[in-house]
Each structure stands twice: as C-alpha cells, then as structure tokens.
Amino acid sequence: MQVWKFGGTSVGKPERMKSIRDLVTANDTRKIVVLSALSGSTNALLAIGEALTKGEKVAAKEQLVALRAHYDQFLTELFSTEEGLNEGKAIVEKEFGFIESLANLKIYTTKQDKQMVAEGELLSTQIFTAYMKEQGESVVLLPALEFMSIDADNEPELAKIEEKLGQILKGQSDKQILVTQGFICRNPRGEVDNLKRGGSDYTASLIGGAITAEEIQIWTDIDGMHNNDPRIVSRTFPVRELLFEEAAELAYFGAKILHPSTITPAKLKGVPVRLKNTMAPEAPGTVIKSETSGGAEIKAIAAKDNITAIYVHSTRMLNAYGFLRKVFDVFEKYKTPVDMITTSEVSVAVTIDNSENLDKIGEELRQFADLEEHDKDQSIICIVGNFLADKAGIAIKILEAVKHIPIRMISYGASEHNISLLVDTRHKNEALEALNEGLFTFE
Ligand code: ADP
Ligand code: ASP
Ligand code: MG
Numbered sequence: 001m002q003v004w005k006f007g008g009t010s011v012g013k014p015e016r017m018k019s020i021r022d023l024v025t026a027n028d029t030r031k032i033v034v035l036s037a038l039s040g041s042t043n044a045l046l047a048i049g050e051a052l053t054k055g056e057k058v059a060a061k062e063q064l065v066a067l068r069a070h071y072d073q074f075l076t077e078l079f080s081t082e083e084g085l086n087e088g089k090a091i092v093e094k095e096f097g098f099i100e101s102l103a104n105l106k107i108y109t110t111k112q113d114k115q116m117v118a119e120g121e122l123l124s125t126q127i128f129t130a131y132m133k134e135q136g137e138s139v140v141l142l143p144a145l146e147f148m149s150i151d152a153d154n155e156p157e158l159a160k161i162e163e164k165l166g167q168i169l170k171g172q173s174d175k176q177i178l179v180t181q182g183f184i185c186r187n188p189r190g191e192v193d194n195l196k197r198g199g200s201d202y203t204a205s206l207i208g209g210a211i212t213a214e215e216i217q218i219w220t221d222i223d224g225m226h227n228n229d230p231r232i233v234s235r236t237f238p239v240r241e242l243l244f245e246e247a248a249e250l251a252y253f254g255a256k257i258l259h260p261s262t263i264t265p266a267k268l269k270g271v272p273v274r275l276k277n278t279m280a281p282e283a284p285g286t287v288i289k290s291e292t293s294g295g296a297e298i299k300a301i302a303a304k305d306n307i308t309a310i311y312v313h314s315t316r317m318l319n320a321y322g323f324l325r326k327v328f329d330v331f332e333k334y335k336t337p338v339d340m341i342t343t344s345e346v347s348v349a350v351t352i353d354n355s356e357n358l359d360k361i362g363e364e365l366r367q368f369a370d371l372e373e374h375d376k377d378q379s380i381i382c383i384v385g386n387f388l389a390d391k392a393g394i395a396i397k398i399l400e401a402v403k404h405i406p407i408r409m410i411s412y413g414a415s416e417h418n419i420s421l422l423v424d425t426r427h428k429n430e431a432l433e434a435l436n437e438g439l440f441t442f443e
Contacts, residue, residue: 003213005034005182005204009221010278011124012039014077021132023219023281024177032142032207034182035128036200037120038074041067042183045099045120049113052103060103068096071123078127084134091126095119115192121181121200129179138176142168148185148203150193153335156185156202158265162210169211180207201259205273209265216266216273218258223277224286225250225257227300228436232429235442239300240284241292246299246384247273249418253382254304263288297394298385298439303428305379307339308355309408311372312365314346323369324348330364339380340411340420349409351380351422378408379428383419383435395419401438405431 004024011017024033036042044067051060075088099119102112125141132139147164149157172178182200187193195202201218208216222230224238225247242250244267251258257275266273266288273288314323327348331338334357338350352358358374365371387394395412398419409422423431 001030001032001211001213002215002217003032003034003204003208003211004217004219005200006036006278007200007218007220008036008039008042010219011035011037011128014074016278017078017128017131019278020128020219021135021137023278025137028176029214030176030178032178032180032211032213033128034180034200034204034207035121035124036182037124038070040070041120041123042117042197045117046113048099048103049108049116052108052116053113057103064096064099064103068092071096071127075127078131079134081134084130087130087134088127091123091130095123095126111191114194117194118181118184118192121183125179125181132177132179138174140172140175140178142172142178142180144181144184144203145186145192148206150185150187150195152188154187154193156195156206156265158206158209158268161206165207165210195259195261198256198259201262202265205262205265205271208271208273209269212269213271216271217276218262218273219276219278220257221277221279222257223280223283224275225255225288225300227440228432229255229301229303231256232303233432233436235436237440237442238283239286241295242286242288242299243292243417244273244288244290245415245417247286247288249382249384249415250300250302252304253302253380253418253420255300255302294386296385297387297391298383298397300384301381301432301435301439302384303379303381303432304339304353305377305425305428306355307351307353307378307380307422308358309340309349309351309375309378309422310358310361310365311349311374312347313370313372315368315370326368327365330361333364334361336361340409340422342409342411351378351409375408375424377425378422379425381421381423381428381431381435383421383439384417387416387419389413389416397439398435401435402431405434 048060048063071092079085079088102116129141151157182203183194185193204216226236228236230236244263248263252260276285277283336352336354340351342349405427407421411420
C-alpha cells in the first residue's frame with residue numbers, strides 16, 4: 001500500500017481534482033489518498049475566524065458567502081451527472097451549515113476556531129470521494145478524526161494512530177482508494193485540532209509510518225525539492241535524491257515544500273518519501289530515503305525567518321562549568337527549542353524561533369548571567385549535503401560566497417549534513433542568491 005498526499009493547489013481547481021482521479025487510478029497499487037483543503041480555503045477560514053474573534057460578524061458573514069459561492073461553482077464544474085452534483089451540494093450544504101452555526105455562536109474561542117479551520121479538509125475529501133464514486137471508482141472515506149491524535153505537547157500519538165488505523169483498515173480490504181483528511185486531528189480533550197500550517201504532509205508521513213507503507217508520495221506544484229528556495233532565487237533546479245537526514249534539515253530550516261516534521265515518521269519506519277509534481281507527473285521529482293547514490297557534496301539550501309538571537313555571558317567568568325546546563329534549563333522550562341548555538345569560554349549565543357516567552361526567559365537568565373540585547377528579525381540559512389569530517393575546503397567555499405554579507409553566527413560540525421549561518425533577514429535574499437551562484441554549477 002502507498003500513501004499519496006495532494007496539496008492545496010493540486011485539488012484547488014475542478015480540472016486538477018479530475019486529474020487526481022486519473023493519477024491515483026493509473027495503476028493497481030492500493031492507496032491511502034491524503035488531501036489538503038482547496039487552495040485558499042484554509043486562509044479564508046482563518047480570516048473568517050479572525051473576524052469572529054474580533055466580534056466582526058458582518059465581515060465574517062460576507063467572507064463566508066464568498067467562500068460558499070466558490071464551492072458552489074466548483075461543484076458545477078466537477079460533477080458530470082445530476083446525482084453526483086446533488087451529492088456534492090448536500091456535502092457543501094451540511095458543512096457550510098456547520099460553519100454558519102459556528103459564526104452564530106455568542107462565544108467564539110480557539111476551540112471553535114480549530115473546528116472552523118478543519119472544514120477545509122472536511123470539504124475537499126468529501127467532495128473528492130463523491131466525485132470518485134460518481135466516476136465508478138472503488139473508494140471509501142476514512143475520517144482522520146477517528147484515528148489521528150496528538151498528546152498534551154502537540155506531539156502525534158504514534159502507537160495509538162497505528163492501532164486505530166490498523167483496526168479501521170481491516171474493515172476496508174475490498175477498497176482500492178482510501179481517502180482521508182490531511183492536517184486535522186484530535187487533541188487529548190477529544191476536540192478537533194490540527195498539525196499546524198502545511199500539516200497535511202505530516203499526516204501523510206504519519207500514516208505511511210503507521211502502516212509501514214511501501215512509499216509515501218507528496219504531490220505538489222513543483223518538480224521536487226529544489227536546491228534553493230525557488231520563490232526567492234532565480235536559478236534553482238530539482239535535487240533527485242536526498243537522505244532522510246538531509247531532507248529533514250531542509251524541511252526544518254524552511255523548505256516550504258515539506259512540513260518541518262514530515263520526515264520523522266517516515267525515517268523511523270524506513271519508508272521512502274517521493275516528491276512529485278501534479279502538473280508534470282512524468283517528471284522524476286525527488287526521492288528521500290536512507291541511502292543515496294552519493295551525488296553532489298552540497299545539495300541544497302533553505303532559510304528560516306523570524307529567528308531571535310540571544311547572547312548570554314557568564315557573570316562568573318572563568319571555568320564556568322555548569323553554565324550551559326543552567327542556560328538550557330531555562331529554555332526547557334519554557335518549552336522553547338533552541339536551533340543554533342555558539343560558545344566561547346564565558347559566553348553562549350543561541351537562536352530561537354518561538355519568542356512567545358522571550359521576556360520570561362530573559363528575566364530568568366539575568367538571575368545568573370548578563371544578557372546583551374537580543375537580535376530580532378534574523379534568518380538561519382541552512383546548507384545541506386555530505387560534509388564528512390575528513391573533507392576539507394567546504395567552509396571556505398561557503399564563506400567565500402557570502403564574504404560581502406555580515407554573518408552573526410556559524411554552526412559547523414554538529415552534523416555531517418548541515419552547516420548553518422545566521423544573518424539579518426535584510427540580507428537573506430542576497431545571501432541565498434550569492435550561495436546559489438557560489439556553490440552550484442549550472443549547465
Ligand atoms: P502544497 O499546497 O502542495 O502543500 P506548498 O505551497 O506547501 O504546496 O509547497 C510547495 C511550494 O514550496 C512550492 O511551490 C515552492 O514555492 C515552495 N518551496 C520552497 N522551498 C522549496 C524548495 N527548496 N524546493 C521546492 N519547493 C520549495
Ligand atoms: N490546509 C492546511 C494549510 O493550508 C494544511 C495543508 O495544506 O497542508 O495549512
Ligand atoms: Mg504544503
């Protein structure tokens with residue numbers, strides 16, 4: 001069995017949804033098909049939620065009407081029979097009825113907002129399943145809310161997911177295509193929750209891991225993982241093969257094509273992940289697995305924004321053992337992951353991307369250390385490849401490429417696959433371009 005995930009743009013237009021039917025039925029492999037919301041829907045639902053949170057009911061209703069009209073039009077172009085169209089209309093009527101009931105509530109909290117944003121995936125999957133049925137395909141919808149769950153730390157409950165999904169699948173052995181929602185899940189209170197923006201990739205990987213799928217395919221609007229951010233850099237190209245470790249670094253450090261956690265469940269079970277382009281299905285895309293055939297030393301670059309750098313100096317100066325532990329205890333207390341670290345004898349600089357508790361962290365650090373002013377609006381640029389310890393000359397190549405750009409921090413040597421630089425976000429685009437020109441050769 002394989003898991004195929006289609007993102008928002010891949011289901012965003014009726015003709016695209018029709019082509020997904022062609023893709024998933026082109027061979028005999030049984031598939032779990034994970035769908036995102038139609039492109040734009042999640043943003044629209046979040047905007048409606050924001051208006052409701054602010055008490056702007058009229059604005060929320062206007063946006064709701066516009067979104068509904070979009071779905072009504074979508075249905076008329078997708079279905080070709082009256083029966084199919086009626087089925088589609090019934091789905092939209094039911095889900096928009098629920099959205100309206102949320103909009104009419106006196107109190108609108110995070111709980112309702114999570115139900116609101118889940119509607120995108122609930123709509124897309126039901127509409128697609130109805131369309132597949134209309135076309136006579138062997139299909140069933142597996143509600144993700146029955147098996148996908150997270151714990152109190154927002155971490156997916158791998159064992160539970162595996163067990164519940166296993167049970168559900170036992171009853172569906174006669175079905176060829178099993179459709180489910182990406183992104184959405186239940187939290188420990190049993191409420192509707194989600195895996196954060198872009199979370200459908202993560203759903204696909206969690207499912208792929210849970211069933212130890214033959215392969216996980218992430219279908220999107222580009223022909224695989226590019227060597228650099230194609231939204232910023234002009235000359236980028238697809239990377240054909242990546243190790244799990246390399247892809248995980250790229251996803252974590254900002255390659256939007258994958259949700260930051262996508263690789264973890266797949267790597268755990270050794271399930272290959274293939275990135276494919278819905279617009280060009282014949283293109284080879286990128287395969288991510290535990291071994292690759294070698295290839296280039298430097299494979300790809302990604303960048304992560306909204307980073308804050310914190311500079312901590314020990315007040316005890318020399319021989320400050322135990323100092324790092326005390327520093328990291330503070331970050332642990334506030335559940336704030338640290339991305340980059342550099343140290344000297346008496347100082348340590350760290351970066352964080354979640355600055356929600358920055359003030360409290362600063363207050364606690366000041367009890368035993370001096371703090372320099374934080375640097376906000378920083379970007380981590382992550383260079384990924386095979387940087388084996390006995391190889392010489394890679395650092396100079398990188399630094400030579402960005403010699404005209406001020407570098408705040410450098411992290412080298414922690415992993416054989418990652419070299420990171422911290423730059424002010426003002427310099428990010430220029431740094432990405434410069435690294436692209438300096439580190440890759442173009443035909
Ligand atoms: P989907 O809606 O299918 O999940 P996303 O928009 O989340 O699609 O991800 C695909 C987009 O990721 C591409 O259109 C591209 O602009 C962006 N992207 C950013 N970095 C990379 C990269 N290194 N390689 C490929 N795509 C990237
Ligand atoms: N629809 C969700 C989002 O836009 C999840 C996803 O597309 O992966 O973030
Ligand atoms: Mg995405």
